Amino acid sequence: MSEPRKVSFLGLGVMGGEIARHIARAGHELTIYNRTPLRRDKWLQANPDLTARVATNPAEAAEGADVVITCVGNDDDLADVVLGPNGVFRSIRRGATFIDHTTVSARIARQISVEARDLQVHCVDAPMTGSQIGAQRGTLTVMCGGRKDAIEAARPVMEAYSARIVHVGKAGSGQITKMACQICIAGNVAALAEAVRFAQASHLDMDKVYEAISGGAAQSWQMDNRWKSMDEDEFDFGFAIDWMRKDLGLSLDEGRGLGLSLPVAALIDQFFAEIQAIGGGRLDTSAIIKRLPRRGLR
Template sequence: MSDTTIDRRKVSFLGLGTMGGAIARHIAEAGHELTIYNRSPERARKWSADNPGLAHRIAANPAHAAQDADVVITCVGNDDDLADVVLGPNGVFRMLKKGGVFIDHTTVSARIARQISVEARDLKVHCVDAPMTGSQIGAEKGTLTLMCGGRDDAIEAARPIMEGYSSRIVHVGKPGSGQIAKMANQICIAGNVAALAEAVRFAQASHLDMEKVYEAISGGAAQSWQMDNRLKTMDADEFDFGFAIDWMRKDLGLSLEEGRGLGVSLPVAALVDQFFADLQAMGGGRLDTSAIIKRLPKKGKK
């Protein structure tokens, strides 16, 4: 983006994990005035060391990060983490100015998203819950899909910043709607990756050439992101990357809880959640979700 088209803003980013760290880089590279914060200070220092050419400052706490900011973005772990950095004694909402923009990319419950939205409304702050999909690759390339909940004016206020690291921004509906859409997304992924694991083991047992299997089935109705990005690594028993099983279990827990509140049955999601629990018990909680195939023994023809 050229200098003449950049609307430079003071942007604070809180939560420098795999996804958040990549997004923060895009924000700095776009020319915005970046402030970073992480609850574990060593991660913020590491981000600084890994990005020596990007101008930024490190905040002492969330309130310090929000001071004078035009936009504050969070990408933390769970409901409690988000409540602490936003609503806590040293939280973002202690200092974020009237007319400021708050964007949350954490996958959390719709309940906390709605609560934060109410608090933001009272403070006259634009608020968007915007969980994301697209994986670590999407974060690094700036091609994430953001599913957003919030008022129309809040989405439009947040859009110029979010466009810097996403290829699709969808305004799903009112506050909390982005989180509900993300739950639907995770339900789909869970069923998809579990079915792909069975398909891979099935083809392996028949001693098929997996590259040919992929070529044959990836162009039809079975095609999916999981197939395109995980079939080959499943076949090679490679899982040390991607979206961790621990995080998927957290997300499915949110989905199952929301489903119970809605009176909706989610039997496949519940079953796959237990499969992931098995992997956690085997010590695989930090492996990519495609490691679900490790539950299924390899077998071949005699």
């Protein structure tokens, strides 16, 4: 690995907790912070073999760090953790690197980049794809916006949990790329749901159908990882519909700003809203299949 660094990680959720674990195991000196102490305590209990300093607020976490990483919920959460009275930018040192893995608007990514520039801090907006499985395995894809020197400063730490790190463009570009990614995923999982119901209604052997079509042009990550669980009505895992709706909302807002219509994304967003309305917001996005009736199925 590269030279060990002092890394502070803020946000120990489904993805963040796994990333923090990889950072510690790579030999970096880890400090952790989570707004909910219970989640922080669960992370510590789940990783008794790892050493991590616990900070009481974001400013304390950032003090003296070489690299500060955030992975929180939305624009408001990020603004509070980074720009708030006890935020990261109150104490981050000159020359440090700030990486944000939250999926947020390009607007706040650009705002934070400007603030970082004034503080002489390297700044990277770096949303991820690869799902919880990728976070656990350390095989995430990270799409990065920012200056080239900032991405290179961030790369040695991001390599601990990523299989692919792509510098897309200037500040905000990582977030816009993630929006494009989520548009693709939403369309893919919605079509997959219809294909599963179609094959079920035809009383086909679902394993054989998957074997036949997964090796051709229809193949996708969603098919490989969700075909079987959709067929078995299992959805209590993975990327929640609540979060996908947040991400699609960002995409639709950005599209409007560009004068661009995204009719398929808007339609699928409403399909997800139907699942939220019946209490399925925390289910995996593959639960979109629940809006399709099982009439005539075996």
